Amino acid sequence: MLFRSLAAAAAVLAVSSPVAAQDVDLRAQVAAFIQPTNAARTDVVVSQLRAAGFDPVVETFVGGETDAPMEGRNVVITIGDGPREILLTAHYDAVVLRDGSMSQGVVDNAASVVGVIEAAKILRTRNLNHRVRIILFDQEELGLIGARKWVEAHGLTNVAVVVNSDVAAYGDTMMYGLNNGAQSTGVVRAVREVCAERAMNCVGFPVYPPSDDRVFSGAGLGRQSAPGPVVPTISLGFQDHVGAHQMWLAFNGGQNTGLAEGFVPQVFQLIHSHGDTMEHVDPATLKLSGETYAAVVERLDRQLSQ
Numbered sequence: 001m002l003f004r005s006l007a008a009a010a011a012v013l014a015v016s017s018p019v020a021a022q023d024v025d026l027r028a029q030v031a032a033f034i035q036p037t038n039a040a041r042t043d044v045v046v047s048q049l050r051a052a053g054f055d056p057v058v059e060t061f062v063g064g065e066t067d068a069p070m071e072g073r074n075v076v077i078t079i080g081d082g083p084r085e086i087l088l089t090a091h092y093d094a095v096v097l098r099d100g101s102m103s104q105g106v107v108d109n110a111a112s113v114v115g116v117i118e119a120a121k122i123l124r125t126r127n128l129n130h131r132v133r134i135i136l137f138d139q140e141e142l143g144l145i146g147a148r149k150w151v152e153a154h155g156l157t158n159v160a161v162v163v164n165s166d167v168a169a170y171g172d173t174m175m176y177g178l179n180n181g182a183q184s185t186g187v188v189r190a191v192r193e194v195c196a197e198r199a200m201n202c203v204g205f206p207v208y209p210p211s212d213d214r215v216f217s218g219a220g221l222g223r224q225s226a227p228g229p230v231v232p233t234i235s236l237g238f239q240d241h242v243g244a245h246q247m248w249l250a251f252n253g254g255q256n257t258g259l260a261e262g263f264v265p266q267v268f269q270l271i272h273s274h275g276d277t278m279e280h281v282d283p284a285t286l287k288l289s290g291e292t293y294a295a296v297v298e299r300l301d302r303q304l305s306q
């Protein structure tokens with residue numbers, strides 16, 4: 001388990017090195033999301049945004065199931081101004097497990113939330129031509145409900161592009177989905193350029209698991225292909241290099257993946273289980289995801305302004 005020993009080493013280094021002090025902080029920010037309810041997680045999002053100097057707006061909606069409505073809360077901040085918007089999104093809610101308890105929801109998806117907040121802190125120092133709207137969605141795990149409700153309430157007239165993050169807690173390899181429609185070609189190119197510029201490992205997935213991105217791209221969930229809004233959209237995540245390729249094979253390898261029979265990529269053993277714990281959260285990835293997401297948004301801002 002190379003990753004575990006690396007994480008342990010990073011934790012030790014973090015205690016002794018002032019450079020890593022902020023990393024400890026980022027990890028603590030993720031750990032703060034371990035709460036008994038999603039409502040308590042809302043409070044964590046709001047307080048972390050306030051602590052970072054932002055002024056978050058909580059947008060409530062009626063979500064849940066048709067026969068069991070449940071109030072949900074999307075948390076939103078905006079940076080800069082401009083006639084068109086770039087959305088940078090991640091869900092903060094955790095899934096309720098089969099035994100009725102809540103997942104700790106750190107890999108899926110508090111780590112992305114902390115990465116997105118880091119990106120927001122970078123982006124507010126930049127001169128942007130677009131308004132950047134950071135949306136931290138609720139009720140993703142119930143069927144992308146927070147994102148759907150946001151679109152219902154606001155429409156997408158002024159939305160130029162959507163960048164979503166789901167599962168970004170460990171590893172140095174950024175994964176991106178290629179299944180958000182032909183209108184997303186430009187954002188895919190921008191992501192690839194950032195990968196090249198930053199000399200990062202990146203892996204594009206022709207088939208990539210769904211997250212809130214599907215609400216914006218009209219790509220649906222596979223089984224339900226009701227036409228929705230069509231906006232250039234990309235879904236990003238992080239994983240270790242080997243795990244990213246194993247996951248690529250599992251989703252895209254067809255009949256003969258070469259993976260052992262019954263093989264389940266590690267990340268799918270962790271998420272939506274009691275195994276989604278802080279042991280799998282690497283502060284280096286949180287820092288990397290924040291910097292990379294900011295770079296992607298900046299590049300999109302420039303390209304879409306030309």
Ligand SMILES: [Zn+2]
Binds near residue numbers: 109140211
């Ligand atoms: Zn998720």
